[in-house]
Amino acid sequence: MLLTAKPYIAVIQGAEKLAKTEILLSCMFLSDSKEMIKRSHITSDTVIINQCDEENYKEENICNALLRTFSVTDRGLTKSRNLAISKSQADICIICDDDEIFNDGYEKAVSSAYDALPDADIIIFDMVDRPLKWGNRIKRLGYIDLMSVSSWQITFRREKLLASGVLFDENMGAGSGNGAEEEFRFLTQCRKAKLRIYHYPFRLASVAQTQSTWFKGFDEEFFVNRGNTTRYIMGLPLSVLYAAYYAFAKRKQLSGMSMLRAFSYTVKGIKENRLTKLKICHCFLQSS
8 A cells, every 4th residue: 555645744634632642662771761851852751661770660740741660670672662562551652762862743743643544553654864765655564564664663553552462572682682673573473463554754763873782793693693583583485585685685784704604694593493492492381
């Protein structure tokens, strides 16, 4: 489905009541919530999951927005995402990290986009300074489209997601030791659950160019982990084909490593099949 929208305008004239939005923000060792909210230009209600060394809960009203901070000792980005989902009270949730800066009017823009697309369960927005893959189009996204989506772009109807039973896979993501691609896994599971995923052309936020907590470069560990996660999501035949494509696509970014070596490391991860084995083990333990 392709529709054309005015460039990055998501305001519906005459909308009677906009859906309530809430940001679900994951961070670690947060020291000053007020400073972070100001820095990120957040104006809506927000759930913060602060992974640190203590268990605590705090409520604050900042700029007419309710900020609820849950400090926890658990670790793992996907665990943080799932906890935030469970604590949310909003109609529409916006996935967020602590390095984002939101554009003015984002809250109204997101709510209005869902009004414009009443059958959308998940809407993917654009980011500032990132490639505009689908241009100025409203488009229902398919499996291949989901490969290029980052977590910062994801919003969803909370009740629809909860009803589907889909959550972020806690075997994946930063802090799991198993690499990333958790958003691709999440979105493909949502698609299998018949949730409808759309792109809407509005630049939601920008992402600060800070050093990643998990990406240390295109080394052996990166490609082995990618092989594991790719097989976990795609299965054996497709993961091998994708490994070849990915090594070719990243060939200009490889430093001190050939395209063939990158491919071989990815295949090594595919053969390990660590995540699938881990899932089978978890299922066995739960059933026993």
